[in-house]
Amino acid sequence: MRDTTSALFEFLLRQGDNALVLGHRTSEWCGMAPVIEEDIALANIALDLIGQAKLWLEYAGEQEEAGRSANDLAFLRDAYDFRNLLMLELPNEDFGRTIMRHFLFDAFQVPWLEALSESSDQRVSDIAQKASKEATYHLERSEYAVIGLGDGTEESNRRMQNALTDLWPFAGEAFRDDNIDRAMHDAAISPLPSMLQPVWKIKVQSTFQLAYLTPPDSEFAHSGGRIGFRHTEHLGHMLATMQFLQRAYPGATW
Amino acid sequence: MVTSVALSKDQIWDWLDSVPDPEIPVISIVDLGVVRDVAVSEGGVLITITPTYTGCPAMSVIAFDIETALAQKGVKKITLETQIAPAWTTDWLSEKGRARLEDYGIAPPQAAGGPERCPQCKSSNVERISQFGSTPCKAQWRCKSCMEPFDYFKCI
Structure with a gap:
């Protein structure tokens, strides 16, 4: 029983940390995006993701039974305790890379959340159903933007191709099963992530075809983020900004 | 002053229908479908609300506005509960x-x-x-x- 509970805690951290880390990265665009409509869109997406992170981390804290709130988990853990995909913690770089990252993630997140909506764990199912609506809306936009920029000017195509080439080796981490995934699968809480890879591949490949983009011909995937083994050097810098207030003024509220 | 005995569910719904959405004040939180349930018992009133979007920053303002509006009508004990399932839909407008x-x-x-x-x-x-x-x-x-x-x- 204890094993399933701690596996569930890890599983919930993975969901929450993906949303939180990408949400924070996306919020860094606030006031910086190329046009105001995109600025507003990115701020809204960040808000959705941070809202989802709160729901997952709240539940994670309850499962852990150590009295940690969603805020404690978000602001008082160090880099090695985060369980997000490496791709999501990478710096934003240019607008094309931000859009490409969202697309690669959204194309995974939509079928993943749909599957979690059928979870044997009622709370997981409830959160997934809520988040699924937002993710579907995000995918609609990121897919449209990838096609628009890929099939745009020479410059925008070049940038999108660079983004795809850079991010592709990070995209596969989401589908690498481990013991936590197997425990969740056995308890019918979630499918194995690897089961979703074929659906994801069809989605991204058909989009890239329309966008005149070619993913590298490689299955290699950087990993270590979602199992907490190794993060990139970028996460610590991101947390230094994100967590500054709670670290400097513990318990501050407004 | 209203005593809890005199409170009816319809009355509470009516009062809540005069609480404006903080971001779109022409519609009420009832119009928006954010109020999901009202339960009246001896001890007080239990209001169940649901967020439109998971990160909607108006939720805490909505909760505060509900408490204020009902307190002004003399409701003494107000409990607010947030539920996320079933997920909010614009069909509820x-x-x-x-x-x-x-x-x-x-x-x-x-x-x-x-x-x-x-x-x-x-x-x-x-x-x-x-x-x-x-x-x-x-x-x-x-x-x-x-x-x-x-x-x-x-x-x-």
């Missing part, structure tokens, strides 16, 4: 709410995924500017007849 949105200049949601017509000049010659807008629940559109931009209430 009331007809009154939809009409008020349009009068205010916000095109109400349509299952087709875009506004039926410009809320100002009523032309159906409209185009999308952005899928997102000034609040999580809105997108930006433009009327090609009167050339005015307008908000569209996203359909989810």
Whole structure:
């Protein structure tokens, strides 16, 4: 029983940390995006993701039974305790890379959340159903933007191709099963992530075809983020900004 | 002063229908479908609310406004509960709410995924500017007849 509970805690951290880390990265665009409509869109997406992170981390804290709130988990853990995909913690770089990252993630997140909506764990199912609506809306936009920029000017195509080439080796981490995934699968809480890879591949490949983009011909995937083994050097810098207030003024509220 | 015995559910719903949405004050939180349930018992009133979007920053303001409105009516014990399932949908917008949105200049949601017509000049010659807008629940559109931009209430 204890094993399933701690596996569930890890599983919930993975969901929450993906949303939180990408949400924070996306919020860094606030006031910086190329046009105001995109600025507003990115701020809204960040808000959705941070809202989802709160729901997952709240539940994670309850499962852990150590009295940690969603805020404690978000602001008082160090880099090695985060369980997000490496791709999501990478710096934003240019607008094309931000859009490409969202697309690669959204194309995974939509079928993943749909599957979690059928979870044997009622709370997981409830959160997934809520988040699924937002993710579907995000995918609609990121897919449209990838096609628009890929099939745009020479410059925008070049940038999108660079983004795809850079991010592709990070995209596969989401589908690498481990013991936590197997425990969740056995308890019918979630499918194995690897089961979703074929659906994801069809989605991204058909989009890239329309966008005149070619993913590298490689299955290699950087990993270590979602199992907490190794993060990139970028996460610590991101947390230094994100967590500054709670670290400097513990318990501050407004 | 109202005693808890005298409180009826309908009365509470009525009072809640006068609490405006903090971001779109022409509609009430009942019109918006954010209030999911009202239960009256000996001890007090239990109100169940649901967020429109997971990150909607108006939720804490809505909770505060509910407590204030009911306290002003003399309700002594108010408990608020947040539920996320079933997930909020624009299907829950009331007809009154939809009409008020349009009068205010916000095109109400349509299952087709875009506004039926410009809320100002009523032309159906409209185009999308952005899928997102000034609040999580809105997108930006433009009327090609009167050339005015307008908000569209996203359909989810």
